Amino acid sequence: MQNITSDIKLDQAAGLRKIVNKSLGSTISLEEDIDANENYESSYVQKKPTKIITITSGKGGVGKTSMSVNLGLALAKKNKKVLLFDADLGLANINVILGVVPKYNLYHVVKGHKKLKDIIIHTPEGLDIIAGASGYSSLANLSEKEREKMITGVDNLSEYDYLLIDTGAGVGSNVIGFTLPADEVMVITTPEPTSITDAYGIIKSIVLEAPDKNIKLIVNRVTTSLEGRKVAERVVNISNQFLNVKVENCGFIYDDEFVSKSIRRQKPFYIMYPKSKASGCMNIIASRLLGSENGENKETGSMGSFFRKIFQLV
Ligand SMILES: Nc1ncnc2c1ncn2[C@@H]1O[C@H](COP(=O)(O)OP(=O)(O)OP(=O)(O)O)[C@@H](O)[C@H]1O
Ligand SMILES: [Mg+2]
Numbered sequence: 001m002q003n004i005t006s007d008i009k010l011d012q013a014a015g016l017r018k019i020v021n022k023s024l025g026s027t028i029s030l031e032e033d034i035d036a037n038e039n040y041e042s043s044y045v046q047k048k049p050t051k052i053i054t055i056t057s058g059k060g061g062v063g064k065t066s067m068s069v070n071l072g073l074a075l076a077k078k079n080k081k082v083l084l085f086d087a088d089l090g091l092a093n094i095n096v097i098l099g100v101v102p103k104y105n106l107y108h109v110v111k112g113h114k115k116l117k118d119i120i121i122h123t124p125e126g127l128d129i130i131a132g133a134s135g136y137s138s139l140a141n142l143s144e145k146e147r148e149k150m151i152t153g154v155d156n157l158s159e160y161d162y163l164l165i166d167t168g169a170g171v172g173s174n175v176i177g178f179t180l181p182a183d184e185v186m187v188i189t190t191p192e193p194t195s196i197t198d199a200y201g202i203i204k205s206i207v208l209e210a211p212d213k214n215i216k217l218i219v220n221r222v223t224t225s226l227e228g229r230k231v232a233e234r235v236v237n238i239s240n241q242f243l244n245v246k247v248e249n250c251g252f253i254y255d256d257e258f259v260s261k262s263i264r265r266q267k268p269f270y271i272m273y274p275k276s277k278a279s280g281c282m283n284i285i286a287s288r289l290l291g292s293e294n295g296e297n298k299e300t301g302s303m304g305s306f307f308r309k310i311f312q313l314v
Contacts, residue, residue, distance in 0.1 A: 052163045053289075054087075054182035058198025060169035062190050063220040066259060068166035069097050069127070070270040070279070074286035076126040077270075080161040083120065086132030087178045088168040095131045098123055099266030107133035117157065125271055128160070170202070179206050184214045186250065190221045191231045199235055207245050215239075215247045218285065221255040228252025250288055253281040 055068045065088070072082045086094040086106070095102050102121055108114040110133065121129050157163065165182065167175045179185045185206055189199035199217070206213055217235055222228040232249040239247045256278035262269035270279050 050158060050160045050163050051184070052165065052182045053184045053186055054165040054167060054179045055186045055188065056167045056175055056179060056202060057169050057188040057195075058200070058202040059189070059192075059195040062169070062188050062195055063253065063259075064169070064188050065093060065097060065166050066263065066269075067186075067188060067218065067220065067253065067282075068164050069094060069268050070282045071285060071289075072127045072162070072164050073125055073268055073270040074279075074282040075162055075289070078286055078290060080290070081128075081159060082126075082162045082164060083128045083130065083157060083160045085130045085163060085165045087165045088132055089134075091134055091168065093132075093134075094129055094166060095121070096266065097263060097268060098127075098129065100129070100131075102129075102131035105131040105133045125268070170198075175202075176205055176209055179213065180210060182213070184216055186216045186218055187235075187247070188218050188220055189231065189235065191219065191227055196231060196235060200238055203235070203239050203245065203247060204243055207243050211245070215245065216250040217247050218250050219252040222252045223255055225252065248292075251281065251285045253278055253285075 055064050055071075057064050065086075068084055072084045075082045084094060089106070095105075100121055100123060102119070104114050104119040106119070109116050109119060116130065119130060121131060123129065165178050167178050169175070187199050187203055187206075189195045203215060206215060217232055219228045219231045222231070228251070229249075232252070236247045236249055239245050254277040256269070256276055258269050258273040258276040259278050262272045265272065269276055270282055273279060
């Protein structure tokens with residue numbers, strides 16, 4: 001498993017280098033353009049970078065997909081342009097939650113029939129999605145060429161404020177692989193002891209691969225706010241004590257019957273039940289994200305900054 005993970009890391013690094021090199025090429029041509037047209041320079045400089053947030057968990061079924069979709073909608077309501085990428089290659093189901101039937105999905109990108117930007121679906125709610133391809137149990141099953149096809153094309157998505165990546169659960173190589181290019185990783189847990197232990201496990205795996213990664217925690221399905229705070233404190237404290245990493249508590253989501261009701265009706269709860277407790281929590285988490293975005297220094301020097309440069313340059 002370790003070898004597979006390392007191979008994937010190397011492959012992804014190679015893919016990223018290619019994109020960066022390609023972007024460096026565009027820097028030169030951009031600079032020439034700037035010489036020719038000063039007006040272009042001001043619009044280029046002002047372009048905001050796309051923030052990449054990967055949503056993951058140790059244990060399965062804790063609410064990652066539900067949270068990704070509804071958080072994306074909450075950010076879209078706050079006038080942010082959001083692209084949601086279904087990277088759960090085993091059981092892709094963002095389109096199911098949103099009730100859309102995609103004509104093309106990641107399979108067509110991997111096979112080289114389509115480019116990533118060509119398979120983007122625009123939903124009426126203002127959230128754009130890239131549908132996953134069920135049946136690809138892990139990135140490890142893809143050849144280097146196929147993986148590369150998946151990564152290239154990302155450099156054309158500069159119009160987005162946020163790229164949210166919904167992953168499968170666990171410490172598998174495809175999940176960790178998708179956390180590496182992210183600016184932030186959002187780990188979801190529930191108050192269940194097994195979910196908390198597994199959240200610690202995934203945080204440990206991320207820290208081993210990327211010690212400086214910005215990790216945020218969301219506690220889903222709490223019955224009281226006190227429970228949410230207590231669970232978050234536990235995870236934050238053990239991560240600090242044993243991994244020497246500062247995990248940021250980004251809030252909680254109430255256990256809410258409207259969540260499963262909305263899933264059954266294939267319409268997100270944020271749209272169908274905007275006044276529900278869960279929707280209220282999404283607004284708070286979205287505001288928190290926007291707040292931290294305003295206060296932080298974006299040039300962290302992480303792998304995410306490679307992507308930021310790419311998004312800025314194109
Ligand atoms: N806040 C909540 N309140 C009530 N039920 C919830 C809540 N969040 C999630 N659920 C329930 O948990 C189920 C699993 O949610 P979801 O599919 O989003 O989890 P997941 O982490 O993406 O799962 P997987 O690991 O299989 O990808 C949903 O069908 C929903 O019924
Ligand atoms: Mg899911």
